[in-house]
Amino acid sequence: MIEINNLTKNFDQFTAVDGLTFTVKEGEVLGFLGPNGAGKSTTMKLITGFLSASHGSVSIDGFDIRSSPIEAKSLMGYLPEGAPSYGDMTTLEFLNFVAEIRGYRGEEILMRVQHVLDEVELNSVSEQSIETLSKGFKRRVGLAQAIMHDPKVLILDEPTDGLDPNQKHHVRELIKNLARDKIVIISTHILEEVTAVCSRAIIIAEGRIVADDTPAALEARSKYHQAVSVRLSESYDLAADLTGLADVGGVEKDSEDDMVFRILANAGTSIFSQVSEIAHAKHWPVTEFHVSRGQLEDVFRVVTQQTQGAQ
Amino acid sequence: MGNLLIIFKRELFSYFATPLAYIFIVIFLVVNGFLTFDFGGFYARGQADLSPFFAFHPFLYLFMVPAIAMTMWADERKTGTIELLLTLPINLRDAILGKYLAAWALIGIALLLTFPIWLTANYLGDPDNGIIFAAYVGSWFMAGAYLAIGACLSACTKNPVIAFILTVAICVIFVLLGYPFLLGMLTGWVPQIIIDAISSMGFLTHFDSISKGVFDVRDFLFFGVFIAAWLFASAVVIELKKAS
Secondary structure (H helix, E strand, O other): OEEEEEEEEEEOOEEEEEEEEEEEOOOOEEEEEOOOOOOHHHHHHHHOOOOOOOEEEEEEOOEEOOOOHHHHHHOEEEEOOOOOOOOOOEHHHHHHHHHHHOOOOOHHHHHHHHHHHHHOOOHHHOOOEHHHOOHHHHHHHHHHHHHOOOOOEEEEEOOOOOOOHHHHHHHHHHHHHHHHHOEEEEEEOOHHHHHHHOOEEEEEEOOEEEEEEOHHHHHHOOOOOOOEEEEEOOOOOHHHHHOOOOOEEEEEEOOOOOOEEEEEEOOOOOOHHHHHHHHHHOOOOEEEEEEOOOOHHHHHHHHHHHHHHHO | OHHHHHHHHHHHHHHHHOOHHHHHHHHHHHHHHHHHHHHOOOOOOOOOOOHHHHHOHHHHHHHHHHHHHOHHHHHHHHHOHHHHHOOOOOOHHHHHHHHHHHHHHHHHHHHHOOHHHHHHHHHHOOOOHHHHHHHHHHHHHHHHHHHHHHHHHHHHOOOHHHHHHHHHHHHHHHHHOOOHHHHHHHOOOOOHHHHHHHHHHOHHHHHHHHHOOOOOHHHHHHHHHHHHHHHHHHHHHHHHHOOO
């Protein structure tokens, strides 16, 4: 379990992380979201003990990152932003180095390194020097070193940044597989990633937590949650037909397409069946008709801009 | 101790993985040979000792050692690997010593490869090999002092070239502090005790006596403490500059 208590980091006048308090339990995959400069990477650096906090504490399975850094760091695997590694080494040499530092000796090193090479599919480039590898391979080398010691806690700063869709999918599958009995914290600004792999999402803005919930619950906060999206073949006054429905919050025209309308549902209600009955009865000229799940993107914008507005 | 050794191995290996180590060694040997035989008048002196060889070391190191030291931490910061290294379960002390000792070992290897000069002296005459041995060790310690300054300044910046220039500048100061010409200028109007203090901080003061065969533990101790102080300063700088 990771316990983070009132974690604060000041740089001169500027407060990058401002009193974060949260705990993460085994089996949770926590997505750490926020606009650029919100303090995501700084938080990661504080949790992994690269930076020391101005106030507050981080404890990994009971080991305080400040008073017992070696024990705490042994429990963690970390992929820093940009997946840095020693470019003049080959993949194999670099992973051997990490395995040795992680305390493996002799035969164990070979076994562990082979295991992670298989896991992130790096066998084809194991003899190549890292600086000659493509961005995707470099990222996988970074992942390989992070999972080398099968850590209880895995901290990944933008793990899929710069990967192609296939590689992204592969990395996400990998994270899901790893996650069963571990704690995984992923920082990202790719929202689809959160829906794809995370069991929980924390959104931070200006160093503070502005939302902490499951991705589904966050999506439900969107005003488009349960909204019915309709594409018409000719113009028609939908709003007039819907006045009788108490759960309908309004009708919005799409900003890009004149023929697409969104019928909003009031919070906590489902209007799909009612609207579809009316559409049927009134013979709406519809070509498309579906329910939207609500977009994390809207929620993200709303919660992060609220803090900026408040200042 | 284990982690120190692992980091030492990685660092030393990485010098030899690139042409850096080979270029350093070759240039070191060529320049040393030229300075000793041509400039230093090794043959013309008609004496079987290595004084002309060692006399140039303080000036040779002035440029060669900062070139090795400049990337030591600056590159780690530039490429972000410092974040990887310092989040591994190791002490900062092991990282600093491992990296430092690897660079120092590289200089030691270059120094050892000058052995043909020693063989020449032994072939032509009958030099005092005890003095030569002490001078070799002294020279290596002095190089270690340059290297410790370089390590600390490399931790101050992401830019290796800036680290190089600053290191050369500071090393020049420590070389000049023991230079008889500078000390002569001060004599007469500055109290002797201050002159002694300044002179005792100079590299030349200690290296001259070592290379002349005056074996005084205090000279080695000076370099040892000097190295430790600059490495401690590197630790402070690394802690302070991690955030930027």
